[in-house]
Amino acid sequence: MLNATDDMGGASEQSRGLDTEHATAQHAAVTSLSDRSHPSVNHAAPASGADVDTRPASSEARFTGKWSWLLLAIVAAGAATWYFTRDPAPAVPTATADTAPLQLATVDLAVAEPRVLSRVLPLSGSLAPVVQATVKSRVGGEIQQLTVREGQDVREGDVIARIDTRNLQAQYDRERAAVDKARADLELATLNREKNRVLLAQRYISQNTFEQTESVYAGSVASVELAEATARVAKINLDDAVVRAPFAGTIARRLVQPGETVASDSAIVTLVDLRELLLEAAIPATEIPAVSIGQAAHFKVGGFGQRPFEGEVQRISPTTNDGSRAITLYVAVPNPDRALKGGMFAQGELVLSSGSPVLSIPAAAVKYESAVPVVYTLAGDRIRRQQVTLGLQNEGNAFVEVRAGLNAGDRVIIADIGDRKPGSLAVVLANR
Numbered sequence: 001m002l003n004a005t006d007d008m009g010g011a012s013e014q015s016r017g018l019d020t021e022h023a024t025a026q027h028a029a030v031t032s033l034s035d036r037s038h039p040s041v042n043h044a045a046p047a048s049g050a051d052v053d054t055r056p057a058s059s060e061a062r063f064t065g066k067w068s069w070l071l072l073a074i075v076a077a078g079a080a081t082w083y084f085t086r087d088p089a090p091a092v093p094t095a096t097a098d099t100a101p102l103q104l105a106t107v108d109l110a111v112a113e114p115r116v117l118s119r120v121l122p123l124s125g126s127l128a129p130v131v132q133a134t135v136k137s138r139v140g141g142e143i144q145q146l147t148v149r150e151g152q153d154v155r156e157g158d159v160i161a162r163i164d165t166r167n168l169q170a171q172y173d174r175e176r177a178a179v180d181k182a183r184a185d186l187e188l189a190t191l192n193r194e195k196n197r198v199l200l201a202q203r204y205i206s207q208n209t210f211e212q213t214e215s216v217y218a219g220s221v222a223s224v225e226l227a228e229a230t231a232r233v234a235k236i237n238l239d240d241a242v243v244r245a246p247f248a249g250t251i252a253r254r255l256v257q258p259g260e261t262v263a264s265d266s267a268i269v270t271l272v273d274l275r276e277l278l279l280e281a282a283i284p285a286t287e288i289p290a291v292s293i294g295q296a297a298h299f300k301v302g303g304f305g306q307r308p309f310e311g312e313v314q315r316i317s318p319t320t321n322d323g324s325r326a327i328t329l330y331v332a333v334p335n336p337d338r339a340l341k342g343g344m345f346a347q348g349e350l351v352l353s354s355g356s357p358v359l360s361i362p363a364a365a366v367k368y369e370s371a372v373p374v375v376y377t378l379a380g381d382r383i384r385r386q387q388v389t390l391g392l393q394n395e396g397n398a399f400v401e402v403r404a405g406l407n408a409g410d411r412v413i414i415a416d417i418g419d420r421k422p423g424s425l426a427v428v429l430a431n432r
Contacts, residue, residue, distance in 0.1 A: 101425035102383065108415035109378060109428065110365060112406045114357035115399055119392050120349035121290075123297065125281035127333065127344045131247060131273035134255075138240035139163060140263045143256055148269060150254055154245040161243040161256070161268050168241055172234035179227040182220070189213075189220035249273040252342070274338040279311055279346055282326035290352045291316065297331045299348020301340060309333060309340070313350070358391065360399045365412040366390065375406070376413045378426055383413070385422040 141163040148160050196213040199205045253270040256262060279299070283291070297311045311333035320327050329350070333340065366373050366388070377384045388405030406412070413426075420426075 101381070101427045102417060102420055104378070104413065104415060104426055104428050106428060106430055108413060109411050110362045110414055112359055112361045112402060112410045112412060113408055115360045116357050117360060117392050117399060117401060119290075119352040121283060121287055121352055122348075123279075123281035123283060123299070123329065123331075123350050124345070124347040125279050127277045127279055127301070127340055127342060127346055129249075129272040129274055129342045130276045130278050130332070131249070132252070132342070133246060133271050134267050135160060135243060135246065135269050135271055137161075137163060137243060137262050137266050137268055138264060139168060139237050140261070140266075141165070141167070141241060142261045143258050146254065146256065146258050146268075148251045148254065150251055152251045154249065154251065154271070156245055156248045158245045159242055160245055160251075163241040163243070163262070165238055165241040168234070168238045172231065172238045175227065175231035175234040179224065179231050182224040182227040186217075186220035186224045189217040193217040243268050245271060247271070247273060250338075272342055274335055274341065277333040277335050277340055277342065278314070279329075279331040279333055281329050281331065281350075282321060282324070283329060283350070285320055285325045285327050288316070288327055291329065291350065296351045297348055298351065299346045301344050301346050303344075304339070309346070309348075358401045359403075359406065359408055360401050361406065361412050362414055363393065363398060363400045365414045366400060376417055376422075377406070378411045378413060378428070381425055381427060383417065383420055383422055383424045383426050 143161055144164050145162040146160070147158075147162075148154060154160070193213050193216075196205060196210045200207065200210045249271045250273075251269050252272045255267045255269060262268070279297070291313065293313050293316070295313045297313065299309055299311070300306065301309060311331040313329055314332040315330040317328040317330075331350075333346075361375065365375050367375065372387060373390050374385055374387050377386055386405050389403045391401030391403045393400045417424075417426075
C-alpha cells in the first residue's frame with residue numbers, strides 16, 4: 001500500500017516538474033519576442049524550483065497577438081495592391097457569329113461613279129377625259145325612248161334617245177305644203193311673165209304693165225325659196241327629235257328617263273371618250289423654266305398597284321392659279337385599253353432635262369440615322385461608315401447624286417449589314 005502511495009507521489013512530483021518546465025519554456029519564448037521588440041527591457045529568469053507566475057505571460061501573449069494581426073493586415077494589403085495593379089490576362093478569343101466576317105455577294109456592292117441623272121419633278125392631280133360632252137336635246141317634247149345606260153359604249157351616230165315627233169311632223173308637213181303652193185304661184189307668175197313679154201313686143205300692153213308682171217314673178221321666186229327654207233328648218237327639227245351620239249365613247253351619266261318632257265337644250269346624257277385622258281397637275285412657278293412641251297411624265301394610279309402609266313406635257317397654263325404661286329400643267333395620257341377612268345387621282349414624276357454626269361450611287365445604299373444620310377463602304381476587308389451629302393435623285397429613284405462624302409471608285413454596300421459595326425470584317429464571295 002505504501003509502495004503504491006509512493007508511486008503516486010512520485011508521479012505527482014514528476015507531473016509538477018513537467019508543468020514547471022513547460023511554463024519556463026513558454027516564458028522564455030515570450031521574453032525572447034519581447035526582447036526583440038523592446039531591447040531596453042530586461043527580464044530575469046526565475047529561480048530553479050520557484051513557482052512561475054503565469055500572469056505576465058498572458059499579457060505578453062496579448063501583446064504578441066496584436067503584432068501578429070498587424071503583420072497579417074500589412075501582408076493582406078500588399079496582396080490586394082498586387083492583385084488590382086497586375087496586368088490582366090489576355091482574353092481567349094472565342095469563335096462567335098459577331099467575330100465571323102460578313103459575307104457579301106458581288107451584287108451587294110456598288111461603285112460610286114459619275115452618271116447622267118435625269119432630274120424629276122413630283123406631280124399629282126386628277127385625270128379627266130380629253131373629249132367629253134353633255135348631249136342635249138335640240139327640240140322640246142316627251143322622251144319616248146332612251147336606249148342607253150351608264151357604262152354603255154356607243155359609236156358615233158348611234159341613237160341615244162327619241163322625242164315625240166307628232167307636232168314636229170305636222171309642222172314639217174305644213175311647211176312642205178307651203179312649198180308646193182309657192183311653187184304653183186311661181187309657175188303662174190312665170191306663165192304670165194312670158195305672155196306679157198309677147199304682148200309688150202306687139203305693143204298690146206304698156207311697159208308699166210309688163211314691169212308689174214316681172215315684179216309678181218320675182219315675188220313668186222322668193223316665196224318658193226322662203227317656203228323651202230322653212231321646210232328645211234322643220235325637217236331639221238324633226239330629225240333632231242332623234243338624239244344621236246356625236247362621237248364614239250362611253251355613257252357616263254343618264255340625266256333623264258323615258259316619259260319625261262324636256263325643253264329645247266335640256267341635258268340627256270353625259271358622254272366621254274376614255275381613249276385619251278388629261279392629267280391636270282399644279283407645280284411651283286419657280287420650276288416652269290425647266291418645263292417644256294413634250295416632256296415625259298411617269299405616274300401610278302391607286303388600285304393598279306405598280307403598273308406604270310406614261311404621258312407627256314401637252315399644254316402649260318399662261319398664268320398662276322388664284323391664291324397660289326402654282327401653274328397648272330396639262331399632261332396628255334394615252335389610254336388605249338380604257339383602263340383608266342375620269343376622276344382618278346394620279347401621282348408621279350415629270351422628267352426634266354438631263355444635265356452633265358455627277359457622282360452617284362444606288363439610292364438603296366443610303367441609310368438614314370437620326371435623319372442624317374450615311375452609307376457603309378468596304379475599304380479593303382473592313383466596313384466603314386461615311387456620312388454623305390445628297391443632291392438630285394434620278395427618275396425612278398434608282399440613283400442619287402452624292403455631293404460630298406465619297407470619291408469616285410468607292411465601293412458602297414447595298415445589302416443590310418445587320419448589327420455589324422464600323423471596322424468589322426467583311427469578305428466578298430465572287431461565286432455566291
